[in-house]
Amino acid sequence: xxxxxxxxxxxxxxxxxxxxxxxxxxxxxxxxxxxxxxxxxxxxxxxxxxxxxxxxxxxxxxxxxxxxxxxxxxxxxxxxxxxxxxxxxxxxxxxxxxxxxxxxxxxxxxxxxxxxxxxxxxxxxxxxxxxxxxxxxxx
Amino acid sequence: xxxxxxxxxxxxxxxxxxxxxxxxxxxxxxxxxxxxxxxxxxxxxxxxxxxxxxxxxxxxxxxxxxxxxxxxxxxxxxxxxxxxxxxxxxxxxxxxxxxxxxxxxxxxxxxxxxxxxxxxxxxxxxxxxxxxxxxxxxx
DNA sequence: CGTTTCATTTACGTTAACGTCAACTACAGT
DNA sequence: ACTGTAGTTGACGTTAACGTAAATGAAACG
Numbered sequence: 001x002x003x004x005x006x007x008x009x010x011x012x013x014x015x016x017x018x019x020x021x022x023x024x025x026x027x028x029x030x031x032x033x034x035x036x037x038x039x040x041x042x043x044x045x046x047x048x049x050x051x052x053x054x055x056x057x058x059x060x061x062x063x064x065x066x067x068x069x070x071x072x073x074x075x076x077x078x079x080x081x082x083x084x085x086x087x088x089x090x091x092x093x094x095x096x097x098x099x100x101x102x103x104x105x106x107x108x109x110x111x112x113x114x115x116x117x118x119x120x121x122x123x124x125x126x127x128x129x130x131x132x133x134x135x136x137x138x139x
Numbered sequence: 140x141x142x143x144x145x146x147x148x149x150x151x152x153x154x155x156x157x158x159x160x161x162x163x164x165x166x167x168x169x170x171x172x173x174x175x176x177x178x179x180x181x182x183x184x185x186x187x188x189x190x191x192x193x194x195x196x197x198x199x200x201x202x203x204x205x206x207x208x209x210x211x212x213x214x215x216x217x218x219x220x221x222x223x224x225x226x227x228x229x230x231x232x233x234x235x236x237x238x239x240x241x242x243x244x245x246x247x248x249x250x251x252x253x254x255x256x257x258x259x260x261x262x263x264x265x266x267x268x269x270x271x272x273x274x275x276x277x278x
Numbered sequence: 279c280g281t282t283t284c285a286t287t288t289a290c291g292t293t294a295a296c297g298t299c300a301a302c303t304a305c306a307g308t
Numbered sequence: 309a310c311t312g313t314a315g316t317t318g319a320c321g322t323t324a325a326c327g328t329a330a331a332t333g334a335a336a337c338g
Contacts, residue, residue: 011315022315027296041303041316058249061242063202066295075256083267090260097253100246103200107243110197114236117214121229128222150285161285166326180286180334205325 008037008044018053028056033070051076062103072096147176147183157192167195172209190215201242211235 011022028034029043033056036043045053052073059069074081074089081089150161167173168182172195175182184192191212198208213220213228220228 021297023296023298026316031295040305043315058245061202062246062249063200075253075260078260078263083264083271086260086264086267090257090264093253093257093260097250097257100250100253104243104246104250106197107201107239107246110201111236111239111243114214114232114239118229118232118236121214121217121225121232124217125222125225125229128225132222160327162326162328165286170325182285 008046009050011043011045014045014050014053018050018057020053020057025053028053028066031066031070033066033073048077062100068096147185148189150182150184153184153189153192157189157196159192159196164192167192167205170205170209172205172212187216201239207235 009017011025014020014025015022025034025036025043025045029036034045034049034052036045036049038044055073055076056066056069059072060066064072071092074085075093078086078089148156150164153159153164154161164173164175164182164184168175173184173188173191175184175188177183194212194215195205195208198211199205203211210231213224214232217225217228
């Protein structure tokens with residue numbers, strides 16, 4: 001069972017698969033968020049890089065900076081790291097988890113809030129519609 | 140019941156209450172996110188502006204841009220707007236609500252994901268600790 | 279009335295996260 | 309050998325969201 005699939009994507013394939021530009025992928029490499037292998041001069045993105053990219057894009061949607069994300073990404077290949085480094089990474093992960101849980105709670109609140117405003121607005125709109133009909137009758 | 144409390148804050152008071160800088164508040168005014176009244180040359184922020192500021196800061200934490208937020212803020216003083224404008228605002232609000240609900244779901248997923256990585260990492264760390272003890276015995 | 283103490287306007291600086299352009303290079307097909 | 313078609317590396321440009329500094333004005337205090 002020698003897992004012989006190539007399983008690497010070119011930069012174009014990555015862009016289409018994850019809806020990003022080449023510039024973005026090169027930028028992420030420069031910032032050490034991704035580590036594509038080189039076949040000659042070209043980049044090839046393996047499964048590890050794709051998993052990382054998913055986490056990057058996800059983190060961005062939650063409002064985290066790339067630097068925030070970069071530090072956290074170590075969480076996903078802790079295998080080779082030493083004890084001290086691992087502890088630091090775990091601390092960082094726990095802190096991030098707390099942030100996300102807080103954000104989760106706040107997001108729930110914001111959602112119910114917005115829903116209330118929406119129904120209020122819809123009632124207001126219904127009122128205006130009736131008013132318009134009344135005017136039409138009088139014309 | 141003539142509600143005679145002044146109920147306005149100076150820029151400093153605002154900064155301390157909401158942990159922002161004066162620059163930020165002036166910037167938000169320039170971008171038409173806030174509309175402080177003027178007493179002579181100075182700004183005074185009333186209840187409406189404070190409510191808006193809360194929503195602004197909240198929106199930012201969820202990764203929305205100030206321009207995104209500005210458009211949505213109309214949701215919270217729909218009283219005077221006309222029918223067409225109100226419909227547009229409501230559409231925008233519904234779209235935003237959908238985004239936030241999606242984000243909510245994704246955030247939940249991300250949280251369980253991160254928790255799993257954390258426990259994995261902690262087990263790994265425990266293993267390294269035991270290995271270290273074994274070494275100590277042999278020394 | 280002079281001097282701190284805030285606040286204001288104007289303007290230029292800064293950082294993050296890319297966009298855009300120019301000038302190569304590597305290879306594939308004809 | 310010529311022509312595309314990706315891909316690459318600089319290098320500079322851009323936008324958002326403020327920071328920072330300078331000059332001015334108003335207000336309160338002794």
